[in-house]
Amino acid sequence: MNNRNEIRFLLNGAEVAAGDVAADRTLLDYLRLERRLKGTKEGCAEGDCGACTVLVGRLDGGVLKYETVNACIRFLASLDGCHVVTIEHLRGENGGLHPIQQAMVDFHGSQCGFCTPGFVMSLYALWMGNPEPTEPQVETAIQGNLCRCTGYQPIIAAAMAANRYGTPANDFLEAERAEITRRLSALNDGKRVVTGPEDNRAIIPADVDDFAAVLEEFPNATIVAGSTDVGLWVTKFMRPIGPAVFIGNLSGLKSVALTDDTLEIGAGVTYTEAQDAIREAFPHLEAYWDRIAGQQVRNMGTIGGNIANGSPIGDTPPVLIALGAEIVLRRGAEQRTLRLEDFFIEYGKQDRHKSEFVESIIIPRAAPGQRDAAYKISKRRDEDISSVAAGFSVTVENGVITGCRLAFGGMAGTPKRAAAAEAALTGQPWNQAVFTAAGKALEADFTPLSDWRASADYRTSVARNLLQRFFLSHDEATGEPVDLMTA
Numbered sequence: 181m182n183n184r185n186e187i188r189f190l191l192n193g194a195e196v197a198a199g200d201v202a203a204d205r206t207l208l209d210y211l212r213l214e215r216r217l218k219g220t221k222e223g224c225a226e227g228d229c230g231a232c233t234v235l236v237g238r239l240d241g242g243v244l245k246y247e248t249v250n251a252c253i254r255f256l257a258s259l260d261g262c263h264v265v266t267i268e269h270l271r272g273e274n275g276g277l278h279p280i281q282q283a284m285v286d287f288h289g290s291q292c293g294f295c296t297p298g299f300v301m302s303l304y305a306l307w308m309g310n311p312e313p314t315e316p317q318v319e320t321a322i323q324g325n326l327c328r329c330t331g332y333q334p335i336i337a338a339a340m341a342a343n344r345y346g347t348p349a350n351d352f353l354e355a356e357r358a359e360i361t362r363r364l365s366a367l368n369d370g371k372r373v374v375t376g377p378e379d380n381r382a383i384i385p386a387d388v389d390d391f392a393a394v395l396e397e398f399p400n401a402t403i404v405a406g407s408t409d410v411g412l413w414v415t416k417f418m419r420p421i422g423p424a425v426f427i428g429n430l431s432g433l434k435s436v437a438l439t440d441d442t443l444e445i446g447a448g449v450t451y452t453e454a455q456d457a458i459r460e461a462f463p464h465l466e467a468y469w470d471r472i473a474g475q476q477v478r479n480m481g482t483i484g485g486n487i488a489n490g491s492p493i494g495d496t497p498p499v500l501i502a503l504g505a506e507i508v509l510r511r512g513a514e515q516r517t518l519r520l521e522d523f524f525i526e527y528g529k530q531d532r533h534k535s536e537f538v539e540s541i542i543i544p545r546a547a548p549g550q551r552d553a554a555y556k557i558s559k560r561r562d563e564d565i566s567s568v569a570a571g572f573s574v575t576v577e578n579g580v581i582t583g584c585r586l587a588f589g590g591m592a593g594t595p596k597r598a599a600a601a602e603a604a605l606t607g608q609p610w611n612q613a614v615f616t617a618a619g620k621a622l623e624a625d626f627t628p629l630s631d632w633r634a635s636a637d638y639r640t641s642v643a644r645n646l647l648q649r650f651f652l653s654h655d656e657a658t659g660e661p662v663d664l665m666t667a
Contacts, residue, residue, distance in 0.1 A: 184371045187382075189259045190237075190363060191215065192269040201257050201375045203382040203402070203424035204414045208232050208251040211266060219267035219297045220251055223326075225415040227253045227408060227477050228563065230325030233298035235305060237263035237353075237360065239368070240434075244361045246353065247452065247479040248305045250324070253411025254480065255404060257375065257382035258426045261367045263360055267297040270304065271352055272345075279345035280304050280338070287338035291329040299325050302475065303339045308351065311343040323562045324474020380422035388432035391537070392512050394425050399534040401425045405448055406480035408473070409489050433484070433539070441545055447484025447538040454483060461545055465499060468554040472496075474563040484538045487520065490530045490594070493566045493633075497524070497595035499554040501587035502571030505543045511536040527593030549575045549582070551654045555646050559633065566590050567634035568642045572650050574605065581605045581614070586647075591626040591639055600624040601647070615651040619644035 186199040198210075208225075211217040211234075221231035227250040236259065237246040246265070270278040277285065280303050290296040299322060306313055306321040313321070318339040319332075327335065348354055372394075373384035383401070385391035395401065402421040404410050405428055413419040427433060433448030436457045443461045445454055451472055459466045472478055472495045486496045487507060497520065505520040511533060520541070523531050532538075546552060553572045558564035569589035575582050584605045586598040604618040628639040 182371060183374045184369065185373070185375050187257055187260045187373065187375060187384075188367045189261060190263040190360065190367075192264070192266060195363065195367075198256065199375060200377070201382055202380040203255065203257060203376055203404075203422040204380060204420070205256045205376075205382075206252060206411070206414070207234070207249075207254045207256050207259065207264070210256050211251060211264075217266050217268055221294055221297060222252055223294070225252045226412050227473075227480075228324075228326070229295070230298040230302060230322075230474065230476060231295050233301040233325065233476055234267075235265040235301060237265065237364070238429075239361065239364050241431075242361075242365075244357055244364070246305060246308065248302050248324075248476045249480050250408075250411075250476045253407050253415060255382070255407055255411070255424075255426065257373075257384060257424070258404065258407065258428050260373055260384050260426075261364060261429060263364060265301075265353070267301060270300070273350055278304070279342050280307055282345045283338040283342040284335070287334050287341060289330060289335040289338040295325060295327045295330075299327065299335055303335075303342065305475075306339065307342050308348050308353070311348050313340065315340065320470055321475055323470075324476040376422065380420065382422070382424055382426060384426045384429060388430055388539075391425065391427055391430060392510060392535075395535040395537060396512055398423050398425070403427060403485075403488070403537060405482040405485040406450060406477075408477050408481040409485065409491075428480075428482075435540070443543045443545065445483055445541045445543070447488070447540055448482050449484070450480060450482050451478035461543070462503070462552065464552045465554050468495075468499065468556060471556050471558075471562065477563075483541060487523065487541065488530070488532070488538045490524060490528065492527060492592060492594050493569065493590045494595065495556065495566060495569055495589070498569045498587040498589040499571030500541065500543060501595055501597060502554075502573045502585045503543050503552065504573070504585060505541055507538055508540045508542065509533075509536050510539040515539065517542075521587070521595075521597055524594035524596070546573075547575065549577050551576060551650075553650050553653065555649065557634075557642050557646075565633060568639050568646070570643065570646050572647075574650075574654075576610050579610055581608050581610055588626065588643060590634070591628045591643060596626070598622055598625040598643075610655070610657075612651060612655075615647050619647045622647070 223229035223231035232251040235246045372386045376382045402424040433446040435446040437444045486494045501521045555570045557568045571587045574584040589595045600621040601618045604621040608614040628636045630636045
């Protein structure tokens with residue numbers, strides 16, 4: 181194959197051809213150190229504070245879409261064929277302040293100003309897609325942005341007033357859309373990209389078949405999809421990741437297929453890209469989905485990556501295990517299908533062979549009588565790591581529990597089903613006493629650890645209480661089930 185040895189993308193208005201790009205080179209370092217674009221700040225260096233927020237535009241089926249991302253954990257190599265927009269590029273109709281910036285000034289949305297560029301970029305993305313948002317929609321858009329001195333109310337007020345200062349139809353990015361689309365299309369030459377030094381090489385496959393070939397050539401390569409986990413390996417642990425294979429550009433891993441029976445999601449689909457299909461197929465996951473990190477991370481992180489990294493506190497495995505999900509694994513041209521719960525063997529070990537990768541996730545849709553729920557317990561409500569995550573799926577027929585799947589994260593070295601609690605429920609009548617007994621049976625299923633997120637006793641108590649919460653919110657006999665999801 182005829183490879184290309186440079187990363188090509190648009191930065192604000194300029195075309196960039198960057199050669200010798202190391203696998204671990206972050207977008208934030210490139211912007212601040214090489215391009216001297218200092219408006220994009222470094223705060224946490226782990227995708228939590230939002231001070232480094234920029235927009236990244238990419239072509240999706242020929243349509244140009246912009247999303248917020250965290251530049252601190254986004255690798256430069258992943259931006260091939262993209263349009264990066266920083267705070268310096270924003271402008272109003274007459275060259276003055278952008279409507280979002282002017283609203284922030286008028287509504288006193290900035291004090292020290294350190295976090296302000298990141299907030300502006302997040303609100304800009306919201307305004308382009310939803311110029312007249314509700315307050316909850318604004319709050320969701322800025323989940324990934326932290327402010328320590330202004331307070332959020334003036335920022336929210338500015339966001340809700342921004343459309344008075346100008347409309348997206350007159351925005352400069354809208355005016356440039358056709359030209360940017362043409363320029364990005366011209367950058368896509370269909371070649372594999374190989375760049376960076378020998379010991380820190382970045383590889384961008386041309387397509388999924390090429391990805392499979394690259395992994396057979398480099399079986400120990402680091403696979404980078406959204407970099408929301410791998411990014412921290414570099415910024416926090418200083419771990420080498422080269423050679424790294426960047427797959428965020430592969431349309432073959434981006435499919436979302438919803439049928440009457442299943443939802444099949446490509447492993448490269450981000451949380452944001454999956455959200456509409458998840459909402460339609462599994463309404464009980466809608467609120468849970470918005471609690472996975474912040475908007476920038478949801479725009480970057482992939483469901484396949486959340487599974488493949490094998491974390492015992494990943495947000496999606498417990499709820500997907502409860503729904504009976506399977507994964508398709510691929511090596512070369514060969515595929516195999518595996519129950520998701522069987523993928524996790526023990527802490528740090530998954531059933532994935534050398535050169536094998538997660539290709540897709542298949543989730544059965546609910547059957548008649550199936551009652552589903554998903555819960556996340558964390559120290560902060562928004563943008564926080566789970567202390568305990570749980571997915572429950574219980575089938576009830578004529579008042580009797582005929583089947584159940586209870587899965588937990590944060591309770592063991594892997595996401596795991598609660599076999600004893602399931603046995604205590606199956607075949608029993610749907611009532612309070614049965615669920616209380618199942619809660620006690622959880623002690624036979626798990627011996628959780630104590631760490632800085634939660635103690636072992638707390639986790640056990642929470643798991644037991646979540647079963648009670650599930651019963652209360654699905655107990656149709658009361659005539660008025662108690663919905664604690666927003667409590």
